[in-house]
Amino acid sequence: MTPKLQISQLVINRLKLLENVCGGGLFGLMYSKNLIILGFDLESSDKLNFKKMQDNFPTEIDLCGLFKFDDCTDVKAHMQEILINVDITDNPILIKCQRKDDGELELNASQWKNGKLEEIVYEVLSEEEIYKQxxxxxxxxxxxxxxxxxxxxxxxxxxxxxxxxxxxxxxxxxxxxxxxxxxxxxxxxxxxxxxxxxxxxxxxxxxxxxxxxxxxxxxxxxxxxxxxxxxxxxxxxxxxxxxxxxxxxxxxxxxxxxxxxxxxxxxxxxxxxxxxxxxxxxxxxxxxxxxxxxxxxxxxxxxxxxxxxxxxxxxxxxxxxxxxxxxSIPDEDEHLTAFRRELHQQFSLSMVRPVFRRANAFPFDVITSSLLVNPHVGLKNTVEGGKQSLVQGKYSYHHYMQDKFNDDGWGCAYRSLQTLCSWFRFQGYSEHPIPSHEDIQKYLVKVGDKPKTFVNSRQWIGSTEVSMCLNGFMNVDSRIMHVSSGTELASKGSELAYHFESQGTPIMIGGGVLAHTIIGVDFNSNTGELKFLILDPHFTGDDDLQVVQNKGWCGWKGVNFWNKTAYYNLCMPQRPAIF
Known part of the structure; x- marks a missing residue:
């Protein structure tokens, strides 16, 4: 009996991003009378090597077919070849991908049966539905x-x-x-x-x-x-x-x-x-x-x-x-670098964003820390006709009074820096521990920015010091944006949106005696209306998501949130070009 074909929505989303690709292998899982496609890789030459990475997938996810873009003249030969390596079905799947005139991707599925291709309908499964099943x-x-x-x-x-x-x-x-x-x-x-x-x-x-x-x-x-x-x-x-x-x-x-x-x-x-x-x-x-x-x-x-x-x-x-x-061999080893480069190519991943470095391994173990991760998830905002541009990936929320350390009234920029550092750790750019207030102060003394009396003091730091510490602790460069007043921030919607879309890093902003973290903007380029998604380090309570969201410690703020008479400096970290 022909199995019911299902395709993960994420597979379709990733296929839509491919350009000028010949094709590759499909990997999926058989259960009951269903075959679900959960992943794919790219083949860079006529010599197929589908079995090379099968052991790297979770058990039960195996080679189950091919996908091809446009030219399918060699498909019969490849289907015969793949049949030898497919263990989970007698009828390997072929997905033909064609880019329509409007740029949308059209997918047609077939199964290889009795030496020929037969069309087959498929069902798209959402990410959440897969996680449920x-x-x-x-x-x-x-x-x-x-x-x-x-x-x-x-x-x-x-x-x-x-x-x-x-x-x-x-x-x-x-x-x-x-x-x-x-x-x-x-x-x-x-x-x-x-x-x-x-x-x-x-x-x-x-x-x-x-x-x-x-x-x-x-x-x-x-x-x-x-x-x-x-x-x-x-x-x-x-x-x-x-x-x-x-x-x-x-x-x-x-x-x-x-x-x-x-x-x-x-x-x-x-x-x-x-x-x-x-x-x-x-x-x-x-x-x-x-x-x-x-x-x-x-x-x-x-x-x-x-x-x-x-x-x-x-x-x-x-x-x-x-x-x-x-x-004992570091990620920078030339053989490991070449190995990761090949993986990025086979999965069509960015060559400037780390994925397979050890620091980016999936954190299965339960995090014992009480810190909230991505507390902005679930928040809604309504800028009519606006487009949301948000922080990409994970970060942890750092604020006053955490770690049994009293920095109420002076440590907001330190906490914002810690949030920025957590982002680079979560994304695998660095394995350096998140620095404490003392670590930050000692580093600024070490590089000659502060006198020795700065260590163990309650003195503030600003955007410039944050950028210096990001470079020292995380090996990250930053762009500094200067604005003369809170009113001027209302005109920076396009620049901030571009930052979140191209870099995706949280932004530390300092003005007057306060510091905050910007983790997104909602901007209507036609009307100029702009709102900021703010993570506020001045919070002193327990890490309770409901309190943080409901009381606005993480929430959307209008342009009036900023002081009209204070000047502001924004530290905008740039992603390192590594993989």
């Missing part, structure tokens, strides 16, 4: 593999390990729960579907959210289930200790510590017992990726380093992507 199972654990530092031995030992684990030497445990399962039974809870398993951990998350008084919002990411991998030693299954960070040489063999960190995309209607085989495949996928990394190191590096796993989920990507990086 699928759960990410994250497998965590630790094993050690001993091998001689050569290609033959590493390949042999990894193959042997995969076979042992696949043939029953592993048990899975729902993290923080006494629920265990293998290939034929589940012990500890009456569950039949993956949705039942998720419900066991969901209650704990809901309780945490209630304690934090968080607003109930639409799903903006996949729901997650953490599962521990227990490896059999002698007659017992054990949860091993955290991985070491060094390779140990013993009797001509290298003891390789491996942190297992694998993810699988699972539909909520999947039978719970079926999860066992999915997790085994996740385990094998991550071991194949680590093996490949070690083999690459043999060729490119003087000595082996511990391979570590990082998962990435770029904005509007719609799925995770896993990379293995050697622990």
């Amino acid at each position: 699928f759960v990410m199972a994250r497998l965590l654990g630790y094993i050690e593999i001993a091998a001689e530092p050569n290609e033959k031995s590493i390949k042999q030992e990894f193959m042997t390990t995969r076979k042992k684990l696949a043939y029953g030497n592993v048990l899975f445990q729902l993290q923080s729960k006494n629920v265990f399962f293998n290939n034929n039974e589940i012990v500890g809870a009456p569950v039949s579907l993956v949705s039942d398993i998720f419900d066991l951990v969901k209650k704990k998350v809901e309780n945490v959210d209630k304690k934090k008084n968080k607003k109930e919002t639409a799903l903006t990411d996949f729901q997650m289930v953490n599962i521990d991998c227990l490896v059999k030693k002698s007659d017992e299954f054990e949860k091993n200790q955290q991985a070491a960070l060094n390779l140990i040489l013993e009797k001509n063999k290298v003891l390789i510590p491996i942190t297992i960190d694998a993810i699988a995309a699972v539909h909520i209607t999947t039978k719970a017992l079926g999860l066992y085989d999915i997790l085994i495949e996740s385990l094998c996928r991550t071991l194949r990726l680590i093996e490949e990394n070690l083999l690459d190191q043999l060729v490119e590096c003087d000595e082996l380093a511990v391979p570590l796993t990082y998962h990435f989920k770029p904005d509007n990507f719609g799925h995770y992507y896993t990379c293995i990086y050697p622990q």
Whole structure:
């Protein structure tokens, strides 16, 4: 029976951005009688290499077809070729993309059946609907593999390990729960579907959210289930200790510590017992990726380093992507730079915005800090005929009295600087910690901007000092905009809109004795009406989203918000051109 075809809205959005592209591979997931397309890559030559990155996708997301722009003369040959590599369907999908005269993209879907193409209708699934239907199972654990530092031995030992684990030497445990399962039974809870398993951990998350008084919002990411991998030693299954960070040489063999960190995309209607085989495949996928990394190191590096796993989920990507990086080799290494360049090209990503640097790995772990992230989300504004231009990506809200530090009355610019620094950390441009007030003061003394008495003082800083600190701490340059009065800010709508559309960074603005953070504008270029989305660092209360939004500490302000008699300096950080 022909499966029902579904396509993620994010896939369609990304296809619309492509220009002059021949085509590439489609990656999707089969569940029940449905095939959903969740991602794609680009092929840069006639020689297709679809299988190269399949292990980097979450388990269950596999090669399922092709997409082609305009010229499809070679499509039959490619469909025959791809059929060899497609495991999840007997009828690979072809999506033909054509740019219409008005610039819109037209998509037509077909399936390869009995040696020919047959048209097939498809349904578009929204991002939120996908997040409702699928759960990410994250497998965590630790094993050690001993091998001689050569290609033959590493390949042999990894193959042997995969076979042992696949043939029953592993048990899975729902993290923080006494629920265990293998290939034929589940012990500890009456569950039949993956949705039942998720419900066991969901209650704990809901309780945490209630304690934090968080607003109930639409799903903006996949729901997650953490599962521990227990490896059999002698007659017992054990949860091993955290991985070491060094390779140990013993009797001509290298003891390789491996942190297992694998993810699988699972539909909520999947039978719970079926999860066992999915997790085994996740385990094998991550071991194949680590093996490949070690083999690459043999060729490119003087000595082996511990391979570590990082998962990435770029904005509007719609799925995770896993990379293995050697622990002791920095992101600036020429081989890693070349690797990232290839990934950016294969996914048609910007070459000046980092995506696959380690600092930009997806933060799965629950953030213990109480800081609010993106408190502007959900706020509405009505400038008639206006266009909103907002900060791009994530930032954390820093304001008076946080960190058990009393800076009420003098620390607003320091807090705005911290918000700006958080943006560069969240986007992966820097791994430098967010500086404290003392860090900021010591740096300004170090560069000769302030006297030694400035350290541990309660003196203000302004836009110029903020720009200096951004350069020193984050290696970021800034543009300074000067305006003679708050009234003059009303004429800067076009410039500010362009900043948020091209740079997307939050802006620190200082005037008189006050500093604020601008995180967006709503501007009508015809009428000149302008509003500013303001994040106010003068707030002294607890980090409660409802209070912050309802009381206007994060909110839209008109031009009258600014002092008509004070001059203002705006520190407008510029994105570094790195990837």
